[in-house]
Amino acid sequence: MYDWANSAYITTAVGLLPIFFASTVVGEHGAVIFGKDFRADTLWGFVVGLAGVLSFLFAPVLGAIADFSASKKKFLTAFAYTGSLFCTLIYFCHSGDVFKTLFFFLISQVGFVNGNVFYDAFLPHIASEEKMDDVSGKGYAYGYVGGGLQFAIALGLVSLHDKFGLTKEHAARIGIAMSGVWWAVFTLYCLKFVHEPPVNVELPEDQRGRPEWLAYLSLGISRTWHTAIRAAQYRHLVIFLLAFMMYNEGIQTVINMATIYGTNELHLPASALMLTLLIIQFVAIWGSLGFSRIADRFGTKRTIIFGLLIWAGVVIYAYFINTVTEFFTLGMIVGLAMGGTQALSRSYYGSMIPQESSAEFFGFYTVFTKFSAIWGPWAFAAITHFSKSARLAILSLITFFVLGLILLVMVDETKAREARTGAVLSI
DSSP states (O other): OHHHHHHHHHHHHHTHHHHHIIIIIIOTTOEEETTEEEOHHHHHHHHHHHHHHHHHHHHHHHHHHHHHHTOHHHHHHHHHHHHHHHHHHGGGOOTTOHHHHHHHHHHHHHHHHHHHHHHHTTHHHHSOGGGHHHHHHHHHHHHHHHHHHHHHHHHHHHHTTTTTTOOHHHHHHHHHHHHHHHHHHHHHHHHHHOOOOOOOOOOOGGGTTSOHHHHHHHHHHHHHHHHHHTGGGGHHHHHHHHHHHHHHHHHHHHHHHHHHHHHHTSOOOHHHHHHHHHHHHHHHHHHHHHHHHHHHHHOHHHHHHHHHHHHHHHHHHHHHOOSHHHHHHHHHHHHHHHHHHHHHHHHHHHTTSOGGGHHHHHHHHHHHHHHTTTHHHHHHHHHHHHHSOSHHHHHHTHHHHHHHHHHHHTOOHHHHHHHGGGOOOOO
């Protein structure tokens, strides 16, 4: 149900918000910053990358602290409600409010990303190794239903704004703010019914007598450092993380830049873009569940590889499209691949890490996730800025899928799962 809650944000942040930012906040003439003109898609790409940088810096340390102090639920609460608050505040952004809109989006994006560190860290506690693919896939499926329903409401509000006595801009701002409220309200369900297992570990002697927050911070940094320097011990886990970093670079960039690509490069109407994104949500439900079934039969790794081949085809096709029909077709393919590859990557990783250090290891998972959410958007922004076209930028993403696939082939999950028995960190 937390997937149900926060997917309303990501659906809107990927769908409605970039269109609102490009068409209303920035406008067709772009924005002048430090004396230079910037396109809306260039600015958007840079800020998406910056959110990745911030998450990259903090996620592992906070994960280590959460594992040691049994505070995954507290961190999840803090990030979820910070993110939902700043998403709701975007309601107060208007035409020309470039910096304010980008700042509110940046904080809400950081809240979304870091909240998922602690949410994902519950997976090894609530599902056996045999059930992880199924549970992770169902989580994504619930997310696509919840996000799709909220987005449908927002889309209806924007499309029928005249009937409600609203301008299109006002209707868009309400739809964006509504996703923040949806995120906040449905998070309560998760917080009420999901319980965190206790830990029975005392602070080491050298940390006693210090303020608790300082002791936990020091311990979190120390544990993160020890995990990093011992990473070579878990060779196949590291290879998977590198593979994931590569192919997720492409996935996240496609997801985050799709609507602004359709707006700025293809000049498609906002109604067509939003309808496509709505369809994607419901196609992705079957994609996430279907990929789980395929993984049960053919193996998780082979199924992820199959998904990456689809993603490579997506960016090649995106380079050539021009019409609404072609964009709609692209969206259907993305919907099938999106939920499956992400859900299986999460469960595949969860099956190879020690349960008692799940938040810390999912902190590192998020490091690689967010490190991979930096370079793709920034490369997209840079190529678009200098070439004055986003087509080359979208095509360049195939590099990430090819490199990720090559590295994934090298992973031996059996050896990775054997190594995790020795992966518990000493304090």
